[in-house]
Structures are given as C-alpha cells and as structure tokens.
Amino acid sequence: MRYFEVTLKATSCNETVNDVLSAFLGEIGFESFVEEADGLKAYIQEPLFDETALKETIASLPIENVTISYTFELIEDKDWNEEWEKNYFQPIAIDNRCVIHSSFHKDVPRAEYDILINPQMAFGTGHHETTSLILEQLLDAELQGKSLLDMGCGTSILAILAAMRGANPITAIDIDTWCVENSKENILLNNISNISVELGDADSLKGKGPFDIVIANINRNILLRDMESYTACMVKGSEIFMSGFYVDDIPLIQKKAESLGLEFVSYKEKNNWAVVRFIMK
Numbered sequence: 001m002r003y004f005e006v007t008l009k010a011t012s013c014n015e016t017v018n019d020v021l022s023a024f025l026g027e028i029g030f031e032s033f034v035e036e037a038d039g040l041k042a043y044i045q046e047p048l049f050d051e052t053a054l055k056e057t058i059a060s061l062p063i064e065n066v067t068i069s070y071t072f073e074l075i076e077d078k079d080w081n082e083e084w085e086k087n088y089f090q091p092i093a094i095d096n097r098c099v100i101h102s103s104f105h106k107d108v109p110r111a112e113y114d115i116l117i118n119p120q121m122a123f124g125t126g127h128h129e130t131t132s133l134i135l136e137q138l139l140d141a142e143l144q145g146k147s148l149l150d151m152g153c154g155t156s157i158l159a160i161l162a163a164m165r166g167a168n169p170i171t172a173i174d175i176d177t178w179c180v181e182n183s184k185e186n187i188l189l190n191n192i193s194n195i196s197v198e199l200g201d202a203d204s205l206k207g208k209g210p211f212d213i214v215i216a217n218i219n220r221n222i223l224l225r226d227m228e229s230y231t232a233c234m235v236k237g238s239e240i241f242m243s244g245f246y247v248d249d250i251p252l253i254q255k256k257a258e259s260l261g262l263e264f265v266s267y268k269e270k271n272n273w274a275v276v277r278f279i280m281k
Helices: 015-026 051-059 080-088 129-140 157-164 177-189 220-231 247-259
Strands: 003-010 032-036 039-045 068-075 092-094 098-101 113-116 148-151 170-174 195-199 211-217 234-246 262-270 273-280
Touching (some): 003 015, 015 032, 015 051, 015 177, 015 234, 051 068, 092 129, 129 157, 129 211, 129 234, 129 273, 148 157, 148 220, 157 195, 157 211, 177 195, 211 220, 220 234, 220 247, 247 262, 247 273
Parallel strands (some): 148 170, 148 211, 211 234
Antiparallel strands (some): 003 039, 003 068, 092 098, 234 273
C-alpha cells in the first residue's frame, strides 16, 4: 500500500499543537505521525487521502494564533516497522522498573514490567515527557484491585502497565479509531485480558464508573473542557492523574479541579511538562 506523506508546518509550534493536530488528522484517516521541530509529518493510505478534508480539518483546529501550512507527496512502499526501528521508536526504560519495546527490538534490558508494543504512530511510545511522567506515577501508585479509566489512551501503554500492577477492571477510551485498533493489538501482545477499549470522547463516559483511578494524558484545553465528565465518574477517595500541559498551566488546571471537588496532592515535571495528582474529597 502506498502512502501520502503530508508535511505540516505550524507557526509557534509546540507539543500541544502537534498533539491536537495529530488527533484531528487521525479522525480523517491519518494513521501515523512523526513530530518535527516546526510541525508534523503525517501519513495516510493513498485511497484515503482527501485534500478537501485536510483543509477543512486544519481550518477547524481549536488552536489560537497558530497558522498551519502543508505540502504533500506520494511516497513509495516501505517496511514501516523497519522505518520505526531505524529512525523513531527505540526501547525506553522508566526508573529501571519498566521497559517498553517492540517485537523488532533486540537485546532489551530486563525489568520488573516488560511492555511490548507495536506502535503505528509517533505518540504513546513512552518517549514523550507526559507519557513517561504518568508511567512513573503508575509505578509508585497503589493499583491492586482498583478500577481505572485511561482517557485518551493512545497505544494503551498506561493501561497495560496499570493492568500489570494489579488494576482491575480497566476502561481505555480514545477518539481515534486507529488508536483503538492499535490498543487492542498491544493489549493482546501483552496477554492482558481485563482492559476494555472503546472509541469515544468525554460524552461516552455517561453511565460509566465509578473509577478508583482516572488517568488523562491529553492537553490543557481538552482537560479543562472535559474534567467535569471525569469527576462525574469518581467517588470520594478516587484519584486522578492528568498530564499533557506545561508547568505554567498548573494553576488553571488546579482552579478547575478544585471547583469540581478535587483536592491537589502533588505534581512532578520534566522539561517543563507536568503531571498533577488530585484526590476526590
């Protein structure tokens, strides 16, 4: 299958812009992304490419003061796993306790938790600071026997680690069809049986829960918009871990969280990205 490679350049580009852009492109059939300093390279199967849909998607992005331009070309067939192995996805170790790697990796270091994934995209591999921050939180959290929601699950590596550490049952939700299918594949690769993966957004949470733990690694604006839906699935003592935003954004996140009955517990940061932990009072 041949692919179109679309190169998107954004003014004032940052990780949040790339995250939002890739999420919206995923809704129109793009299935893999490579982050660059000034934007993304996005890939879509030749029969699915629709330039009109691309233009409409760019115009609808909920990002202020950012202009996005693009070019595209049809590229030859490639061995995409080989491309990932050579250029993008390398094994990653978290606190020497968890290692994340793919089936094509050799000489992987041993760790207490070994997560096998075959990512079809450039996010959710554990390399991004926000993902690794939540992985670190999950390694330290008490998860045994606790119900858990992974909102915006991506490749589901967070849900998979939670399952390995005893969380049960687990619900993983994403708005991207490709993420849902990739999550199911990765869950099977790790012989996990207690994660339910669903396609949806915050509206799909109605009637679900309650959850003992909620994790949401998305972006600031979506967290602020959807936090009320998350807290509606929580009870007294439930915890929520949120990431996908900068340290400077913590006051906004905290203000919204406290208005919904959450109590701030702690935060950690890495390269100016943050993860925050709250508990339901």
